[in-house]
Amino acid sequence: MLQPKTKREDFDRYLHISYTQLNTYLKCPQKYEFQYVRGIPWEFVPEYFPFGRAIHEAAKLFYKTLKETGQRIPLADLTQHFKQTWDKETQGNNIRYKENQNRDTTREKGTQLVRVFYENVAPQRIIGVEVPFSVDLVLEETGEVLPCKLTGIFDLIESDEEDTLVIVELKTSSKRFSDDQIDLDLQGTLYSYALKQIGFRTNGDETLVRYDQLLKHKNPDMETYYAVKGNIDYTWAHHLVRKVLRAIDHEVFHPIPGWQCKECPFGTTCQKKQ
Numbered sequence: 001m002l003q004p005k006t007k008r009e010d011f012d013r014y015l016h017i018s019y020t021q022l023n024t025y026l027k028c029p030q031k032y033e034f035q036y037v038r039g040i041p042w043e044f045v046p047e048y049f050p051f052g053r054a055i056h057e058a059a060k061l062f063y064k065t066l067k068e069t070g071q072r073i074p075l076a077d078l079t080q081h082f083k084q085t086w087d088k089e090t091q092g093n094n095i096r097y098k099e100n101q102n103r104d105t106t107r108e109k110g111t112q113l114v115r116v117f118y119e120n121v122a123p124q125r126i127i128g129v130e131v132p133f134s135v136d137l138v139l140e141e142t143g144e145v146l147p148c149k150l151t152g153i154f155d156l157i158e159s160d161e162e163d164t165l166v167i168v169e170l171k172t173s174s175k176r177f178s179d180d181q182i183d184l185d186l187q188g189t190l191y192s193y194a195l196k197q198i199g200f201r202t203n204g205d206e207t208l209v210r211y212d213q214l215l216k217h218k219n220p221d222m223e224t225y226y227a228v229k230g231n232i233d234y235t236w237a238h239h240l241v242r243k244v245l246r247a248i249d250h251e252v253f254h255p256i257p258g259w260q261c262k263e264c265p266f267g268t269t270c271q272k273k274q
């Protein structure tokens with residue numbers, strides 16, 4: 001049985017980096033600087049933050065109830081939990097909604113997605129829900145250990161009857177993933193590496209990652225994708241993380257203007273800095 005090996009003090013004792021931090025740097029190093037180096041307050045909160053949190057809270061309740069009681073929580077209770085989380089997360093916050101959307105319409109979209117999740121999700125044996133980890137990043141070829149630990153939280157770990165483990169990541173987005181997105185997904189690679197580091201994998205050196213994607217379409221839908229991650233992916237990710245850490249160390253914080261600027265909570269600061 002999988003046991004969370006990471007204690008609270010492990011998170012506090014070491015320098016650490018998460019997938020979210022790496023992803024922020026890769027999308028825009030200047031945004032990384034504003035957020036993680038200078039700690040500048042956000043000008044607004046993009047709606048996808050509280051939305052994602054409320055959806056994940058509902059999924060967490062679904063999986064925990066199933067794991068602890070063997071029963072599916074009633075849909076009405078799950079929907080209620082989503083609504084309560086959404087209302088709490090968006091109360092008094094400076095939320096920026098998408099064009100022509102507001103707190104109520106986004107809440108309604110979330111309610112529809114919770115229903116789609118409920119009708120489509122088919123978990124196998126649930127091993128762990130929201131399992132935290134903090135692991136060394138070690139390059140197997142040379143034994144090099146990076147100066148930061150990798151930290152994160154597995155949304156869900158399942159297994160089948162043969163004890164074959166699968167990492168499950170729940171995503172909400174407005175576009176279906178492409179094959180390349182799944183194959184190159186850094187989060188899946190890092191999380192399967194973390195599972196290997198705490199002593200578990202699906203088969204040999206490989207781990208299966210399942211992505212449950214909730215689509216925020218006019219008619220909401222859910223897609224499921226699979227990726228197999230192994231040593232080649234881990235080596236590639238290790239080199240990537242090492243280069244990012246070196247760039248951060250050298251204060252390489254240039255802006256990358258693009259589609260991501262529209263929802264960037266540092267737009268005004270960024271303009272002044274140009």
Ligand code: SF4
Pocket residue numbers: 028030031255256257258260261264265266267270271
């Ligand atoms: S506005 Fe764009 S370029 Fe500026 S920090 Fe944000 S993401 Fe980067």
